[in-house]
Amino acid sequence: MLLAFGAPVAIAASGPGGAELPGQPLISSIACPLQPVGSCSAGQLMTVRGSNLQSAQQITFVGSSGSRDNVVVKLSARAAQPAAITVTVPRRARSGAVRISGTIGSAVTAPQPVKIVAGLPATDDASGSRKLIAGGKRAARFAYQMSSAAAVGARVEAVSGRTGKIVRSWPLVKSGDGAVAWDGFVGKEPAASGTYVLRLNELASASAKVEAGSDTQFELAEGFFPIRGPHKLSSTATQMFGGDRSHQGTDHFAACGTPLAAWTSGVVQFNSNQGAAGNYIVVQRANGESYAYMHMQGRSPAKVGTKVFAGQRLGRVSDSGRASGCHLHIELWTAPGWYKGGKPYDSLPLMKRLDKLN
Ligand SMILES: [Zn+2]
Structure with missing residues (x-):
């Protein structure tokens, strides 16, 4: 203890700076x-x-x-x-x-x-390069046949082509034919957009065989761009979130009558008409958040309490309510949702991401 102060610190000096140099990379x-x-x-x-x-x-x-x-x-x-x-x-x-x-x-x-290389190596049992949407109408389907009893730990895995991480896995059936349908969700959130592989893990390969036509490799989109036609993303201050008028959504312009689709799956929470919002719909997501589309042309065909899938038609772009020009006003709200205790947040980053995907 006494020697600690003032005592020279021993450094294995092998470089001009006096500190030890790491080895060559x-x-x-x-x-x-x-x-x-x-x-x-x-x-x-x-x-x-x-x-x-x-x-x-x-x-x-x-x-x-x-x-x-x-x-x-x-x-x-x-x-x-x-x-x-x-x-x-x-x-x-x-x-x-x-x-x-x-x-x-x-x-x-x-x-x-x-x-x-252009992508991941193709597999023999692939069904071709499919594009799927998380929460969409069609899930990824992976079927297999058991030839003997599955070993402990034998599973079907969903692997991210970007990171190589297993994002989800399922145990094999005991015998006969098995199939996995994956909606592209990991827990209550859509998986990140990108290439995914469905495969048998090593323990499963010995006792099961992949059925031809399975979705062994595909592109997954985290959601669907809501405006299904030419459009212009928010660009001016009044179209952006927040600002002087505490805008709770973002405004994206498109020709009157352009179809609108659910960007992700959920359950219809509100389907109504209000002076400022015009015809609007609110969908609550699996994670408790909700999203709202406003100024639609007529009432949405989607009924309150029903499930919607990503890509399902929810209405058309219009200028109902307090709107100047046909546009989609989209709001995103944190859990527990729209006017149920959640808070609105900026929808532009999501809209930009989805716009690049589909
Ligand atoms: Zn707006």
Whole structure:
């Protein structure tokens, strides 16, 4: 204790700064979920494994035509760990060398180039590339036949093609034919948009066989864009959330009569007409939140208390109530919902996401 103050601190000084230098960074492998080693597709989480990678500041996808097609990704401190760097493969990345820089010493190139492929490898039993919506009319269907008793832990898994994580799983039936229908939800929330794979886990593969035509790989959208025709997203201050008039929704313009669809599944909570809102509908989601569409043309055909699926027709764009020009006024409310104790929040980020999907 007495010696602690003023005593020189022992540092294994091996560099000019006096502090110990980490070893030279080294890349051993590059891998993406559900792909052969060295193959990746845009949007996937790519893992660069090696050692002494913690000080890396950027990754360069060198591509094949000199520096013209180089794509640089800056790394956050969290993305660069000593034994692994995790990065999302950018859209513009091309096959070629992968280089990390910003480390002690010069840049380091991976021993093998990365191969950028269009998507996940196809499976023999796939039903083709389907597009599904979480909470939509059609669920993903995965069928299998049992040839012997299932081992403990044998399951069907839904795997994210982006992260490689198992987002849901189901036990196998005891015998005979089994099937799984997945609505694209994880708990009470839609799974993130992207490619998903349904498969038998290793323990299940020995005792079950996938039925041809199963949805073994598909694109899942977290929801459906509500305006089913040409439209213009909120762009002016008065069309945005909040502001001077405490706008509780966002306004998106479209031709009068353009169909409106449920953006996600839920149960109809209100279907009514009010002076300011005009014809409106409120749908409560599985997670207790709710969403409202206003200024619709006539009353919605969807009855209070009934379930709606993502993509179900709820009405048409109009200017009923207090509205100047035909538009969808959409509100999102936190649980427990619209005028039931929830609070409105900005719907524009969701609208922008959905608009890119469908
Ligand atoms: Zn509005």
